Amino acid sequence: MLKVSTRYKRLLAKESKIADAIRALQQECTHPNLSKIANSNTGNYDPSADCWWYECKCPDCGKYWHEDQ
16 A cells, blocks of 8 residues: 555646646636626725625636726
C-alpha cells in the first residue's frame, strides 16, 4: 500500500487538473441563465465609502463573481 503522503500528492495533482478544466469550461460558458443580485454597503460615516455591486452566479458552469454597479 502507498504511503499517505504519496496518495495525497497524487490526489492534489488530480484536483489541480480538475480545477483547470472547470476554469476552461467557465471561460467558454456564455452564462445564459445568469442571476444577478444587487447589493450595497451604504450608510457609512463617510458617504464616499458607500459602494454598490452585483453578485453574479451562473448555474450552468458554477462561476461566481462580483461586478461593480
